[in-house]
Amino acid sequence: MEGxxxxxxxxxxxxxxxxxEMHNYHSTTNPGAHASGEAIIRQEIAxxxxxxxxxxxxxxxALGAVPKADSQELRLIHDCSMPCSQGVNSYINITKEKFQxxxxxxxxxxxxxxxxxxxxxxxxxxxxxxxANYPALGLKWKFKGESSLMEQVVPQEFFSxxxxxxxx
Numbered sequence: 021m022e023g024x025x026x027x028x029x030x031x032x033x034x035x036x037x038x039x040x041e042m043h044n045y046h047s048t049t050n051p052g053a054h055a056s057g058e059a060i061i062r063q064e065i066a067x068x069x070x071x072x073x074x075x076x077x078x079x080x081x082a083l084g085a086v087p088k089a090d091s092q093e094l095r096l097i098h099d100c101s102m103p104c105s106q107g108v109n110s111y112i113n114i115t116k117e118k119f120q121x122x123x124x125x126x127x128x129x130x131x132x133x134x135x136x137x138x139x140x141x142x143x144x145x146x147x148x149x150x151x152a153n154y155p156a157l158g159l160k161w162k163f164k165g166e167s168s169l170m171e172q173v174v175p176q177e178f179f180s181x182x183x184x185x186x187x188x
Contacts (some may be wrong), residue, residue, distance in 0.1 A: 027150035031111050039158050040106035042082035044160070048096070053085050056094045069145055070159070076159025079108055098159055106157050144168050 021050065023029070027092040031037070049056045099132070100108035137174040 023148075023150070027148035027153075029150040031108070031156055033152075035111045037077055037078050037111060038106060040103050041076075041080040042099070042102050042107075044082050045084040045099070047085040048083045049162075053094060057085055058161065058163070060094065060096050067145075070131070071154075073158075078155040079106070079160040080160055083161070095121060098157070099110050100157070105117050111156070118159060 047053060061070060065072065082099045082102055084099055086096045086097060087093070088095050101110075104110075
């Protein structure tokens with residue numbers, strides 16, 4: 021319940037976080053994607069998921085963009101894995117979860133069953149991160165000068181780690 025009330029702590033309390041910075045990937049800085057990426061970031065700021073800061077966060081991770089399947093919409097990816105051995109992920113013990121196969125799911129379907137596909141991307145964007153972790157979740161964007169931002173919700177990359185926290 022503590023994580024729901026005050027945000028989930030993704031990093032160990034005793035982690036000695038070292039300064040690191042990555043530049044955003046070409047997928048977000050190229051002329052064809054920059055305007056869409058900026059619109060997404062402005063909306064994330066308006067929604068309180070990113071917060072502009074006047075200082076450089078301890079870790080500034082790269083942003084990448086991938087097109088959402090069957091859509092023109094871009095999905096921003098906050099790459100917490102880089103720089104190698106210095107990114108946010110290097111401070112966290114993330115265990116990989118194995119999910120059922122499609123064949124397993126199909127074997128559970130009976131007559132008069134209905135199926136749906138749900139994109140949980142937006143749902144996960146409402147899971148708060150503890151404020152002690154904000155400085156490690158930095159990112160940057162070039163509006164009219166360079167801006168530093170910090171993420172206040174769980175980056176998509178941490179869903180399996182969050183699943184582990186919630187199941188404990």
